[in-house]
Amino acid sequence: MGEFDRKKHRDTDELEAQAHMTHTAPEEATQSVPVVGIVLAAGFGTRFDPNEPKQLVSIAGKPIVCWSIEAFEINDAVSDIVVAVNPQVRDHVERLVDEYGYAKVRSIVNGGAERVDSTLATLDLLSQADIPQQAKVLIHDAVRPFVEQPAITGCVEALDQYSAATVALASTDTMLITEDLGDRKVVRSVPDRANMFRAQTPQAFRFSTIIKAYELAADDPDFHPTDDTRVVVEYLPQEPVAIVAGSASNLKVTTKADIPVAEQIAERLQAGLR
Numbered sequence: 506m507g508e509f510d511r512k513k514h515r516d517t518d519e520l521e522a523q524a525h526m527t528h529t530a531p532e533e534a535t536q537s538v539p540v541v542g543i544v545l546a547a548g549f550g551t552r553f554d555p556n557e558p559k560q561l562v563s564i565a566g567k568p569i570v571c572w573s574i575e576a577f578e579i580n581d582a583v584s585d586i587v588v589a590v591n592p593q594v595r596d597h598v599e600r601l602v603d604e605y606g607y608a609k610v611r612s613i614v615n616g617g618a619e620r621v622d623s624t625l626a627t628l629d630l631l632s633q634a635d636i637p638q639q640a641k642v643l644i645h646d647a648v649r650p651f652v653e654q655p656a657i658t659g660c661v662e663a664l665d666q667y668s669a670a671t672v673a674l675a676s677t678d679t680m681l682i683t684e685d686l687g688d689r690k691v692v693r694s695v696p697d698r699a700n701m702f703r704a705q706t707p708q709a710f711r712f713s714t715i716i717k718a719y720e721l722a723a724d725d726p727d728f729h730p731t732d733d734t735r736v737v738v739e740y741l742p743q744e745p746v747a748i749v750a751g752s753a754s755n756l757k758v759t760t761k762a763d764i765p766v767a768e769q770i771a772e773r774l775q776a777g778l779r
């Protein structure tokens with residue numbers, strides 16, 4: 506197969522994607538497998554501004570989705586990238602991928618109504634592309650633009666020992682478990698802070714593990730997890746999910762109030778190295 510033709514991949518042609526995914530002979534599988542960065546950019550930003558897709562907002566002159574794609578593009582351990590989009594941003598993201606020349610982007614797929622639907626759409630694409638069961642997939646929120654290289658590499662390495670891993674940040678606050686009494690919430694218990702972490706992304710899995718977890722979750726229509734780790738924790742409770750050190754700068758741009766903080770982080774990063 507000749508050089509990757511990004512225009513064809515725009516059409517989300519599974520066979521094209523299959524042809525371009527890194528394939529690995531079974532005997533090499535545990536040593537050298539595809540490492541796929543999945544960038545979820547199909548959200549509607551209801552808490553930000555539904556009329557201004559936050560994944561396209563520029564921070565220090567670069568759109569948020571580009572910061573995220575670039576983090577995987579520049580990581581030597583990552584072989585392929587898949588981006589999930591919605592119709593509101595598809596054309597724009599396609600143009601950006603072209604303009605910035607992200608050569609690892611194999612496919613831009615339509616996401617779904619909820620985050621898990623977007624994850625599923627990308628996993629379906631990878632299944633159709635017939636990537637090896639041992640492949641490593643790193644699922645990342647496009648709106649966490651400043652993910653650091655050690656977090657990505659840490660996920661890839663953690664999967665040599667565990668089938669699932671998530672970037673997370675140790676809580677510096679005491680956490681409270683509450684109960685809703687209707688007119689007010691009250692504290693029911695105070696868990697040991699040493700075991701409290703704030704989930705971030707990427708969240709990383711051997712392909713067979715995340716596929717299995719989602720297969721089991723599919724039978725439960727009332728399950729609406731906000732991240733992929735929870736799908737594994739709930740449906741494959743025997744699988745430990747390793748913690749990979751996150752950072753405060755791996756901010757999720759959720760509301761407009763996050764923009765000034767994001768600008769400060771971007772300035773710092775641009776002054777030094779990512």
Ligand SMILES: Nc1ccn([C@@H]2O[C@H](COP(=O)(O)OP(=O)(O)OP(=O)(O)O)[C@@H](O)[C@H]2O)c(=O)n1
Nearest residue numbers: 545546547548549550551552618619623647648
């Ligand atoms: N159907 C969805 C929903 C979310 N996401 C992605 O998942 C990440 C989750 O971050 P979040 O702040 O929840 O994004 P939104 O869902 O866009 O925001 P909101 O919940 O305010 O609508 C984002 O990168 C978002 O684009 C997605 O790909 N598909």
Ligand SMILES: C[C@](O)(CO)[C@H](O)COP(=O)(O)O
Nearest residue numbers: 646704705706731732733757
């Ligand atoms: C995946 C996530 O970013 C981990 O912190 C988070 O769960 C997304 O949740 P949201 O409530 O939909 O923003």
